[in-house]
Amino acid sequence: MNTPLVIRPRAEDVEGQPILRPLPSAKCRSVGPFVFFDHMLETRYAPGKGMNIRQHPHIGLSTLTYLFEGKIQHKDSLGSDQVVEAGDVSWMTAGSAIAHVERTPEALKASGFTMHGLQIWLASPKEHEQGPGHYSHHPAATLPVSDNLGVKIRMIAGSGFCLESPVPVLSPTLYAELNLQTATTLLIPTEHQERALYVLSGEVQLEGERLEPHSLVVLPIGEEMTLFAESDSHAVLFGGAPLDGPRRINWNFVASDPAAIDEARRRWAAGDWPTVPGETERIELPKHRSEPPPL
Secondary structure (H helix, E strand, C coil): CCCCEEECCEEEEECCEEEEEEECCCCCCCECCEEEEEEEEEEEECCCCCCEEEEEEEECEEEEEEEEECEEEEEECCCCEEEEECCCEEEEECCCCEEEEEECCHHHHHHCEEEEEEEEEEECCHHHCCCCCEEEEECHHHCCEEEECCEEEEEEEEEECCEECCCCCCCCEEEEEEEECCCCEEEECCCCCEEEEEEEECCEEECCEEECCCCEEECCCCCCEEEEECCCEEEEEEEECCCCCCCEEECCEEECCHHHHHHHHHHHHHCCCCCCCCCCCECCCCCCCCCCCCC
């Protein structure tokens, strides 16, 4: 049996929201189509405070926001304006150019609230990188759930465990929320080639080895793994088919062709980009180009 790769996330801050970011890392650039993984840490906002991620661009990826607590208002250059509640999926495919805004709804902001959730990026297959943008909202009640013998699985996106999410993923994908009661066991199958587990809370063992909360574990390809909950535990399992070639990430842009990133940077800096209706503020292009190694 091969040893799983364990990644400890780095701490970041996004417009005042503390996050942990285990992916991408120097040890692992992608898992299936997943190239970016942010855990928005449980944070209590006082009345009058909240998130306000101003207008910013994307290409070549899909974003997926999934909350455990709180609400987010999503607005984009397609004209979408949606309040996303805990348990819902907010899915946006960027295509060749999209801009969006994410902020706390005013009604929630006025009363004070707790925010906790995940936002991930999935690299689009090459054939969809330059396609049209798309947005869809999927209420919690539309996501399939399996709840047996103390193990609850909710399929956020993609398929697995005989469940299939309605989210319109662009390649074979696995993204499941796991809730395990104390002393329960889950066999993680090999139905997807690349898989990783992120532990949100609780004490779990993978093949008898204890995993620390907030650790990301990349599972060996082709090996079934057994997850055991020493206490009530919360995790997500994600992955899918390998990417169809290398990817580069620069700022908010993902592409297989570096020229597409150069063009996106030029267009955003020049103001030649679709805009979100009713929005005037935006996040400017960073002055210094900083790019991680190709995915």
